[in-house]
Amino acid sequence: MLKVKLRNLSSPLSLILLAFTLIFSNPTIAQDAADEAATTATETPAADGVGDAAAGEALFKANCAACHKLYKRATGPALFGVGDKYDRDWLYRWIKNSQELIQSGDAQAVAIFEEYNQSVMTAFPQLSNEDIDNIIAYTYTPKPEPTIANGPGGDNGGGGGSGVSNNIILGVLALVFVMLVVMLFLVTKTLKRIAEANGVVYPEKEPRTPLWKAFAQNQFLVLVTSIFLLLAAGYFGYGYLMQVGIDQGYAPVQPIHYSHKIHAGANQIDCNYCHSSARKSKHSGIPSLNVCMNCHKNIAEYNGELDPELGYTKEFYDGEIQKLYAAVGWDEATQSYTGEEKPVKWVRIHNLPDFAYFNHSQHVTVAGIECQKCHGPVEEMEIMRQHAPLTMGWCINCHRETNVNMAGNEYYEKIHEELAKKYGVDQVTAAQMGGLECGKCHY
Amino acid sequence: MKITNMKKLIPISVAFGAALLLVSCFNESDPNYQYMPNMYKPVGYETYGEYTIFENQQEAMLPPAGSIPRGWTPYDYENTTEGLELARAELTNPLPVTEENLAAGAQLYTIYCAVCHGDKGDGQGILAQREKFLGIPSYDDPGRNITEGSIYHVQMYGLNTMGSYASQTNELERWQITQHVMNLKAALKGEPELTPETQTDSTANVETVAETVAPEGETNTEQDNTSQNETN
Numbered sequence: 001m002l003k004v005k006l007r008n009l010s011s012p013l014s015l016i017l018l019a020f021t022l023i024f025s026n027p028t029i030a031q032d033a034a035d036e037a038a039t040t041a042t043e044t045p046a047a048d049g050v051g052d053a054a055a056g057e058a059l060f061k062a063n064c065a066a067c068h069k070l071y072k073r074a075t076g077p078a079l080f081g082v083g084d085k086y087d088r089d090w091l092y093r094w095i096k097n098s099q100e101l102i103q104s105g106d107a108q109a110v111a112i113f114e115e116y117n118q119s120v121m122t123a124f125p126q127l128s129n130e131d132i133d134n135i136i137a138y139t140y141t142p143k144p145e146p147t148i149a150n151g152p153g154g155d156n157g158g159g160g161g162s163g164v165s166n167n168i169i170l171g172v173l174a175l176v177f178v179m180l181v182v183m184l185f186l187v188t189k190t191l192k193r194i195a196e197a198n199g200v201v202y203p204e205k206e207p208r209t210p211l212w213k214a215f216a217q218n219q220f221l222v223l224v225t226s227i228f229l230l231l232a233a234g235y236f237g238y239g240y241l242m243q244v245g246i247d248q249g250y251a252p253v254q255p256i257h258y259s260h261k262i263h264a265g266a267n268q269i270d271c272n273y274c275h276s277s278a279r280k281s282k283h284s285g286i287p288s289l290n291v292c293m294n295c296h297k298n299i300a301e302y303n304g305e306l307d308p309e310l311g312y313t314k315e316f317y318d319g320e321i322q323k324l325y326a327a328v329g330w331d332e333a334t335q336s337y338t339g340e341e342k343p344v345k346w347v348r349i350h351n352l353p354d355f356a357y358f359n360h361s362q363h364v365t366v367a368g369i370e371c372q373k374c375h376g377p378v379e380e381m382e383i384m385r386q387h388a389p390l391t392m393g394w395c396i397n398c399h400r401e402t403n404v405n406m407a408g409n410e411y412y413e414k415i416h417e418e419l420a421k422k423y424g425v426d427q428v429t430a431a432q433m434g435g436l437e438c439g440k441c442h443y
Numbered sequence: 444m445k446i447t448n449m450k451k452l453i454p455i456s457v458a459f460g461a462a463l464l465l466v467s468c469f470n471e472s473d474p475n476y477q478y479m480p481n482m483y484k485p486v487g488y489e490t491y492g493e494y495t496i497f498e499n500q501q502e503a504m505l506p507p508a509g510s511i512p513r514g515w516t517p518y519d520y521e522n523t524t525e526g527l528e529l530a531r532a533e534l535t536n537p538l539p540v541t542e543e544n545l546a547a548g549a550q551l552y553t554i555y556c557a558v559c560h561g562d563k564g565d566g567q568g569i570l571a572q573r574e575k576f577l578g579i580p581s582y583d584d585p586g587r588n589i590t591e592g593s594i595y596h597v598q599m600y601g602l603n604t605m606g607s608y609a610s611q612t613n614e615l616e617r618w619q620i621t622q623h624v625m626n627l628k629a630a631l632k633g634e635p636e637l638t639p640e641t642q643t644d645s646t647a648n649v650e651t652v653a654e655t656v657a658p659e660g661e662t663n664t665e666q667d668n669t670s671q672n673e674t675n
Contacts, residue, residue: 065577067603075603119603120524122580122587245477252472268569270554276611283490286503294606299575343499348491351474353483385471 051137059135063124071143073335074298076116080143083136095132097123117336245353251385252347256327257320258384259312265379266304271371278360278371286346289328296324300332312382349386350375356392357441367430368405373398399435403427516614522600527593534592536625538618540637548623551616555608556624564627576604582624583631594621 060068060079067075082091086108093101094109098121101109127135215221263269272278274292277285302317325332329340352358363369372378376387388394406416406428419428434440477483488494492502506512520526520534538544553562559579561567566579580587598617601607612620626636 061574061577063578066579118524126585243475245475245483247475249471250474252474267558267573267575269558272554273558273611286491288503288610290606290610294601294608295570295575297606298604303575343501343503345493345499345501346491353477354485354489355482 051133051135053134053137053141055131056134056136056138057141059127059131060138063127064135067119067121070139070141072300073333075119075335076121077112079139080141082139088136091136092129092132094121095124095127097125099123246389246391247349247351247386248389249385250349251383252349254347254384255344256323257316259317259382260378260384261380261382262302262304262317271378272364278364280361280365282359282361284360284364289324289344292324293328293330296321297330297335300325307382310382349384350390352390355442357443367402369402395441396431396436399430402430404430404433514613518599520596520599526600527596527602530596531588531590531593534590534595536591536595536618536621538615538622540622540639542639544619544622545626545637545639547616548619548621548626551612551620552623552627555611556620559605564624564631581631582628589624589628591621591625594624 064079068077068079070078070080072078086094090101090106090108098109098113100123102113209217263274264271274287275284276287276291277283300318300321302314302321304317306313324330327342327344329338329342330336331338363374364371374388378384378387404416404427406412409416416428416433419432420426423432425432429435485492488496488502490502493500494502497504511517520530557568559566559568559570559576560582561571561579564582566581568576568579570576571579582589595617597605598608598612598620600609608617622637629636
């Protein structure tokens with residue numbers, strides 16, 4: 001619990017920090033990009049001295065990046081240095097209308113079309129030859145990996161080192177303390193021995209009644225203490241028995257680390273996107289892996305916020321995406337499914353006992369209740385946990401407090417009017433509509 | 444004195460330890476104890492349950508090959524370029540334009556599509572802004588002449604980087620989304636949008652009312668949007 005709280009605190013803080021760094025670093029980054037563009041433009045003789053990489057980057061991201069990556073195969077081939085592989089005029093024709101080229105029987109065009117699963121490349125008649133030159137200039141941008149990877153790694157090592165040194169300091173302090181205590185004992189012992197040797201005689205202690213006997217003889221004290229103990233035992237015993245069967249805070253380790261904080265929080269993906277059956281079925285539905293692959297077909301590595309102190313590094317997240325690929329049988333190199341699937345056994349967190357009925361669609365679609373009302377701030381949870389106690393008292397409390405949304409529901413108009421008259425209220429709550437009847441949930 | 448103190452320390456530490464045990468007995472990574480678990484655990488096979496009778500002990504499985512879900516209408520166009528072109532040319536939306544359908548389409552679009560394609564359909568969704576996905580085309584892109592048929596076909600099978608949404612939506616919902624996307628395309632191009640017919644067909648309404656999920660507020664904003672566009 002403590003960890004999560006800290007994480008909650010850190011996220012706005014880090015956002016502010018990020019904002020600050022962005023504000024102050026933006027001009028320099030832009031400058032770097034411009035410099036880089038200048039260098040790549042001069043470095044690439046293949047571009048025939050034409051082509052502006054900075055303008056090409058914008059065009060690439062707007063038009064090409066949906067299917068092409070620079071260094072990795074996606075729907076289409078990797079485009080790094082594509083200007084060296086093909087004739088420039090051929091590229092112009094291909095990009096402007098690849099289908100025309102294929103139908104004209106150009107051998108090179110047909111070969112590419114067949115190699116990439118006959119996916120049709122969208123025609124870009126709106127791109128001029130100059131635009132295409134710019135894009136090709138951009139494709140010579142070298143892979144920027146090593147510098148970025150080293151930075152956080154170095155920081156990480158430093159952080160780990162300081163943790164270790166803290167532990168060492170604490171250990172040394174503890175050792176010193178223990179030695180001091182031992183020395184104190186030894187000193188008093190030797191002093192006593194010296195005193196005895198010098199003939200000092202300690203007066204013998206009078207035998208007193210032991211403390212527990214004195215306590216037992218005082219009946220008032222015994223009475224008060226026993227009442228106190230009984231009350232305390234009752235209080236703690238009741239508390240203990242009442243939490244049996246309640247899994248509030250249950251946060252099991254899942255086979256693949258899935259961060260709701262990244263997906264629902266940072267990327268603002270709607271809960272219903274993955275839990276699509278919550279809208280229309282009893283179950284919210286654990287998304288099948290094809291839903292994951294809707295996005296992760298394209299997103300093979302993590303580039304978001306990191307938390308190396310808790311072990312959430314880029315390598316960690318990339319490894320989890322690789323676990324997904326292994327489970328679903330996705331071959332990144334060929335961008336196709338191998339057919340070797342290893343179904344993931346997710347650990348169920350929210351589980352009502354068999355004798356209680358709950359229906360998601362009734363709450364999500366009919367009542368229009370936010371998911372967070374029962375599941376808590378899921379968009380802030382790095383590790384999913386059960387937020388609500390899911391006890392009967394908790395259900396009933398909400399039914400008592402929640403007004404039923406009756407607007408536009410002609411079917412129930414009459415009965416709602418009568419109920420409102422019966423209870424003398426404007427708004428009928430779920431409880432007044434029968435939301436407390438045993439048979440609604442237990443049958 | 445010292446010796447008696449030491450003797451008292453033992454029961455105190457025992458009591459302290461017991462109290463700690465009581466407090467810390469709930470482990471986050473394990474479910475709690477239950478009273479009479481045989482009343483908690485279902486007799487039948489529960490959704491997402493773990494039972495030895497199933498392969499890999501998982502109740503969650505793919506349906507047998509060739510099984511057809513209830514209410515499923517076969518979709519005849521193939522998942523090929525030719526199929527897409529055929530659907531683009533001849534497939535049309537069977538749904539009437541009603542407020543319910545438009546509102547439901549807008550709501551579903553917000554859930555499933557807007558995260559990439561943007562609320563306006565201009566390809567500037569949150570994932571595009573965060574550069575998780577790049578190059579998402581706008582619906583009025585001249586290179587992609589999207590029609591009702593092609594929108595539906597792409598939802599069914601996916602296209603290039605986009606995946607299939609057939610498992611998350613049903614036929615009605617896909618057509619409602621299609622209607623909304625056509626509206627967004629018209630808005631981007633500055634053409635008149637689809638508006639509900641003034642006299643809504645009562646038979647067509649019966650079908651859709653049951654499925655309509657949009658709250659009242661949603662419908663109002665849709666109306667406002669259309670009226671604004673008309674005045675513009």
